[in-house]
Amino acid sequence: MVKHEWVSPDASRFASAWSDLAGIGRDHRRGGYSRHGFDDADLHSRAWFVEQAQRRGLDVETDRNGNLWAWWGEPGVGAVVTGSHLDSVPGGGAFDGPLGVVSALLAVDELKVRGVAPARPFAVACFVEEEGGRFGLPCLGSRLLTGAVDPDAVRRLHDPDGVSLADAAARAGVDPAGMGPDPARLAGIGTFLELHVEQGRLLRAADPTAAVAVGSEIVAHGRWRFTVTGQGNHAGTTAAADRRDPMIPAAAIVPAARRAMQRFQGAVATVGRIVPVPGGTNVIAFSVQVWLDARYGDTASTAALVDAITADVRLEAEAEGCTVVVQRESLSDRVVFDPALGVSLSERLGVPIVPTGAGHDAGVLAAHVPSAMLFVRNPTGISHAPEEHAETADCLVGVTALADCLADLLL
Numbered sequence: 438m439v440k441h442e443w444v445s446p447d448a449s450r451f452a453s454a455w456s457d458l459a460g461i462g463r464d465h466r467r468g469g470y471s472r473h474g475f476d477d478a479d480l481h482s483r484a485w486f487v488e489q490a491q492r493r494g495l496d497v498e499t500d501r502n503g504n505l506w507a508w509w510g511e512p513g514v515g516a517v518v519t520g521s522h523l524d525s526v527p528g529g530g531a532f533d534g535p536l537g538v539v540s541a542l543l544a545v546d547e548l549k550v551r552g553v554a555p556a557r558p559f560a561v562a563c564f565v566e567e568e569g570g571r572f573g574l575p576c577l578g579s580r581l582l583t584g585a586v587d588p589d590a591v592r593r594l595h596d597p598d599g600v601s602l603a604d605a606a607a608r609a610g611v612d613p614a615g616m617g618p619d620p621a622r623l624a625g626i627g628t629f630l631e632l633h634v635e636q637g638r639l640l641r642a643a644d645p646t647a648a649v650a651v652g653s654e655i656v657a658h659g660r661w662r663f664t665v666t667g668q669g670n671h672a673g674t675t676a677a678a679d680r681r682d683p684m685i686p687a688a689a690i691v692p693a694a695r696r697a698m699q700r701f702q703g704a705v706a707t708v709g710r711i712v713p714v715p716g717g718t719n720v721i722a723f724s725v726q727v728w729l730d731a732r733y734g735d736t737a738s739t740a741a742l743v744d745a746i747t748a749d750v751r752l753e754a755e756a757e758g759c760t761v762v763v764q765r766e767s768l769s770d771r772v773v774f775d776p777a778l779g780v781s782l783s784e785r786l787g788v789p790i791v792p793t794g795a796g797h798d799a800g801v802l803a804a805h806v807p808s809a810m811l812f813v814r815n816p817t818g819i820s821h822a823p824e825e826h827a828e829t830a831d832c833l834v835g836v837t838a839l840a841d842c843l844a845d846l847l848l
């Protein structure tokens with residue numbers, strides 16, 4: 438493999454974009470950032486994107502689902518599209534999402550410096566609510582675009598404060614009645630390329646000298662909501678024998694998930710959110726909602742993993758006199774990115790190819806258009822947490838790599 442020569446793009450532009458975004462959506466209570474679909478921080482970061490794109494002479498449009506598209510020249514068929522998302526998980530890091538958007542804008546600058554005039558339509562895209570941090574459905578904007586989700590069901594989603602997605606979208610200037618599949622737009626995309634911070638350490642394991650890698654595949658992943666119901670009661674006056682405390686089986690989901698990870702080699706299962714209702718220190722809850730994130734192989738393997746956890750939880754619920762209802766909120770099958778595209782990018786850049794356990798809009802689009810991902814090295818692998826990090830020098834290599842790939846694709 439020929440070693441690639443990295444020419445550093447304008448570091449000051451990267452620093453300035455990064456410092457702009459650093460001020461948007463800071464979460465002082467949890468640490469890191471909280472930017473969720475159509476909330477104030479999200480609208481602020483979207484406005485920032487529009488301004489940056491316009492400054493570069495790109496024409497920005499909002500599609501029927503609220504995704505932003507910044508076109509360099511006329512929109513059209515066979516378009517090369519790059520981008521990512523600006524929203525975050527609650528208390529997330531700075532890089533997951535924004536790095537792909539900032540790198541796309543800087544790649545435009547870099548292509549201009551190189552005198553590349555796109556011979557095909559070209560756009561930078563920003564997708565709505567990739568993390569599902571507000572309405573619970575990850576990759577919301579790309580799923581709506583591709584028809585992977587029923588728009589009626591989406592309009593009915595509510596955030597934890599009871600605001601409907603329809604109202605949130607309308608407030609952002611997106612007509613909720615118009616949300617849904619966008620086949621003509623989708624058919625116009627020739628290639629989608631998403632740059633993203635790596636969210637693990639597979640890149641370093643594959644090649645300790647590489648600052649970037651090409652993505653090969655995404656494992657199947659989904660979210661399930663367990664509602665455990667018992668009898669609300671007084672914490673001080675209810676004897677142990679009289680309790681039907683839903684927190685007992687709800688809490689049992691956590692070790693059940695860990696046991697399942699040990700039983701199913703390579704599986705991961707996480708409880709990141711538990712909400713007791715009504716939620717008082719001196720109150721035995723009447724119900725508890727528990728969200729399970731499970732990822733393993735393909736959808737059948739992931740379903741088997743969740744079935745094993747559910748069976749354990751049902752036994753616990755029965756013993757406590759409680760009931761359990763399990764609802765699937767989302768499930769995405771294993772995605773293999775376009776192999777020919779992946780190999781050509783990896784050879785072009787002289788970098789390894791690695792898989793990931795994280796979901797991405799590129800994974801949703803991959804079912805419809807040739808898609809690929811570039812990952813930028815993350816020294817600790819920590820992600821979805823304030824400590825998420827990538828060195829600036831590596832981010833600049835990422836911009837160069839993206840510009841190199843785009844220059845080829847735009848020929």
Ligand code: GLV
Binds near residue numbers: 567568795796
């Ligand atoms: C999104 O980043 C996910 O993988 O959950």
Ligand code: MN
Binds near residue numbers: 533795821
């Ligand atoms: Mn993420």
Ligand code: MN
Binds near residue numbers: 567797
């Ligand atoms: Mn992301």
Ligand code: MN
Binds near residue numbers: 567568795796797798
């Ligand atoms: Mn993601």
